[in-house]
Amino acid sequence: MDKYFKENLIKELKEEKVSKEELGDLLEVAYRLSDLSYIKRSDNFKKAFLRKLNRENSQQRIFLPMSFPFAFALFILLIVGSTSIVYAQRSLPGEILYPLKRLSEKAVVNFKPDYKKEVLKRREEEVKNLTEQKKDPEIVKEAEKEYEEEFKKQDEEIKAQEKDDLNKSQEKTPETKNEDEEEHQQELKNQEEEVNKETENENQDEIKIEDSKDNN
């Protein structure tokens, strides 16, 4: 019990009208109780608890600070990636970004098959640019070969498609056949009616002529 505490306690007990005699006894009891303040856990024990708590707190926070740099890195990658793709479109065979250009073309063709025509134009353009820029003849030769292969490939695809379309048009289904037959029959009927009508008209005309002759 420190001095300050003792002085305050004495003052407080006096305010309760405690006699001097009793004061001594009560202070003795208070001293006996205050001796129990020796009950303290060791500093090492307390520090160990704080370390555990800090670890628990760190684990809870690990996700947030760790994920931010990761997300930021991904964002930068996306920006750099998309910028690279844009610049890659101007690249020519033999340049660093050229493979990226070809990759992006394949990706577009997957979603939009008509883009193949554009791809062919690009191959042609590449050969033209390489020749104008007087690039390595081997690269130019390779580019020409690629263009020819692309051209041939697309040409074959077009022919295959045309043949396919033709076969489809010639191919009759039973329903289609019946419909055609009916149409044909109707057409014959119409023609017959027309012929009959014409014959009737001719007959009428003949009768009229005969009548006029008789009248004369």
Place this chain on the structure above:
Amino acid sequence: MNLQHEEFGKVYMRFSDKIFRFLYWHTKDPYWAEDITAEVFVRAWKNWQKFKPEYIQAWLYKIANNLLIDNWRKRKNEKKVSLEDTIEKGIEPSYDEDLIGKITRSENVLKLNKALDLLSEKLKKVAILRFIDGLSAKEVGQILGISEVNVRVLQHRALVKLKEIFKNGQIF
């Protein structure tokens, strides 16, 4: 370890023994007292942002008092929920076995435990907070939600009662 955690560490080093003593004298079980002490500071850490520095001690004791009441209720159903909670929260229970050994072997501690048990709950709390933990009458009033004047009256009664107990040899 960030600044907040450093501040919290200082608070823990300063007040955790007082909280432990308060809880031990009520539970008479050093292991249980340590479990609840850990729980008090886990909760305190979680609400650290809401703390007002001038009320830290009172706040810690209030948490301890509330947890003590909760644990008494749950112990009736033989559930050590606070221990389970602290394990779930990732703080493994640990104990200062040296201290526990000293406490359990001390005759003085044993006698005083018996003496305090003979007091009413309110007198017991005042005696523990005022004389064992060394809090001022004002601080005790804040924790127990009573006036400073009331604390002085109660402390007097507690001392008188304990004097009789020791004098009459009721704890020997």
